[in-house]
Amino acid sequence: MTLKYTKDHEWVRIEGATAVVGISDYAQTQLGDVVYVEVPEVGRKLEQGKEAAVVESVKAASEVYAPISGEVTAVNAELAGEPGRVNADPMGEGWFFKMTIGKPKELEALMDEAQYKAYVEGLG
Amino acid sequence: MSDRTQATLQKTPLHALHVALGARMVPFAGYEMPVQYPTGIVAEHLHTRSQAGLFDVSHMGQARLDGASSAQALERLVPGDIQTLKPDRMRYTLLTNASGGILDDLMVTNLGDHLHLVVNAACKAADVEHLKRALEPGVAVTALPELALLALQGPAAAAALGRLAPEVEDMPFMTAAMHNLADTPCLISRSGYTGEDGFEISLPAEAAERLARRLLAEPEVKPIGLGARDTLRLEAGLCLYGHDIDGSTTPVEADLGFALSRRRRQGGGFLGDSVILRQLREGAVRKRVGLQPEGRAPAREGTEIRDGSGAAIGRITSGGFGPSVDRPIAMGYVASSHAAIGTSVSLMVRGTPRPARVVPLPFVAHRYYRG
Numbered sequence: 001m002t003l004k005y006t007k008d009h010e011w012v013r014i015e016g017a018t019a020v021v022g023i024s025d026y027a028q029t030q031l032g033d034v035v036y037v038e039v040p041e042v043g044r045k046l047e048q049g050k051e052a053a054v055v056e057s058v059k060a061a062s063e064v065y066a067p068i069s070g071e072v073t074a075v076n077a078e079l080a081g082e083p084g085r086v087n088a089d090p091m092g093e094g095w096f097f098k099m100t101i102g103k104p105k106e107l108e109a110l111m112d113e114a115q116y117k118a119y120v121e122g123l124g
Numbered sequence: 125m126s127d128r129t130q131a132t133l134q135k136t137p138l139h140a141l142h143v144a145l146g147a148r149m150v151p152f153a154g155y156e157m158p159v160q161y162p163t164g165i166v167a168e169h170l171h172t173r174s175q176a177g178l179f180d181v182s183h184m185g186q187a188r189l190d191g192a193s194s195a196q197a198l199e200r201l202v203p204g205d206i207q208t209l210k211p212d213r214m215r216y217t218l219l220t221n222a223s224g225g226i227l228d229d230l231m232v233t234n235l236g237d238h239l240h241l242v243v244n245a246a247c248k249a250a251d252v253e254h255l256k257r258a259l260e261p262g263v264a265v266t267a268l269p270e271l272a273l274l275a276l277q278g279p280a281a282a283a284a285l286g287r288l289a290p291e292v293e294d295m296p297f298m299t300a301a302m303h304n305l306a307d308t309p310c311l312i313s314r315s316g317y318t319g320e321d322g323f324e325i326s327l328p329a330e331a332a333e334r335l336a337r338r339l340l341a342e343p344e345v346k347p348i349g350l351g352a353r354d355t356l357r358l359e360a361g362l363c364l365y366g367h368d369i370d371g372s373t374t375p376v377e378a379d380l381g382f383a384l385s386r387r388r389r390q391g392g393g394f395l396g397d398s399v400i401l402r403q404l405r406e407g408a409v410r411k412r413v414g415l416q417p418e419g420r421a422p423a424r425e426g427t428e429i430r431d432g433s434g435a436a437i438g439r440i441t442s443g444g445f446g447p448s449v450d451r452p453i454a455m456g457y458v459a460s461s462h463a464a465i466g467t468s469v470s471l472m473v474r475g476t477p478r479p480a481r482v483v484p485l486p487f488v489a490h491r492y493y494r495g
Contacts, residue, residue, distance in 0.1 A: 032164050033164050033166040035445040038474075056421070058165045058166060058355060058444060059159075059165065059351055059444070061424060080420065
């Protein structure tokens, strides 16, 4: 199972032909209490680095970018009623959406767990 | 995060305590201030509504006016009734400009031999300048940067502070008194910015951390950051200067008519009185209202408000999530024709119109102690 991270703090986990996307523990900590999540519609075509979802904390709204290109195949409908799942379990129940892997090569440039950990530490 | 930015930010006397408590520090009005502690904004907000929260508001400006004619003179700059303010009473009022806009909102307390003022951090230098220019030499205007300001807010605030000074428990809302707290003479007022019962405590900077630690040792009291201060005041329907009110909004438009007494409405005699008194007679073209978005998406400051036909009728000036009401809430200005309670409007959130209604303020009922 491959897990990769972007510099914008999204994670993408490869499960067979599907990529699951969410935001990192660092991101949810920085945001604070998540009160609203807007996920993309199933079928929407996403382009790497472009806006895919919105996550809102008490203080502000933040964009979530597509970590890779592909098409949305499923969304986490539970987040509408329980956005706090993003805080409680960002890598698990707090996932945002699933997508196809349009360009597998895009994954190669993303950070692995160790690289992301070093990246976050570098942010101070 | 350049060193230059950090160097220009001021610190309150409680800065080290905030850091020790694990606060996330952010720039605010030229100060490095705690936006939240590790428990987070929602927990801090709910704790303040159910127990008691301690806020560092030492960044706010304090000043005193000395001179026999201080109250009379100050009335030239504010539409509030200052001359009838009895000793140990305080009043919310507004510094207005010549066109009827609001330069700042402030608290004025009559301390017998002088007036004590508390103004907004971002405005304090300009306020003192404005006061000096208008009131000196007849009135001496003195900024008091050596004073810290703490706020203790919430239903358990009186019990907690009462253990340090039992006299405070009977103080009615909007009164002030000098009492010793932790061996320090403090100016205590029963007031605040959360809609809850509570106190503000003005004291020498060097004693602030000792008192803060003493209050935090009380079982009901937790430290609360600026993030929760903002959500608490929004639920309470209270204006934030620079957002809900500014130099281009009048007290009438801002629906702050309660700050204009009958005598001042009749007599005028303050900066901008012709505009403000005319708006009181004829109405203003726009009005600050509460807005209740349907659904769960918050609508933030700057969001355009449209009427049923899609025409722009105003903008949100404060908007976000209310932890106690557990839903998005907002306030903003709309054309007076659309200001009636129950009016349906739409809010343009990320380019999509979302339905909302004009609702009464506050979103959470005030619970002040009136004795």
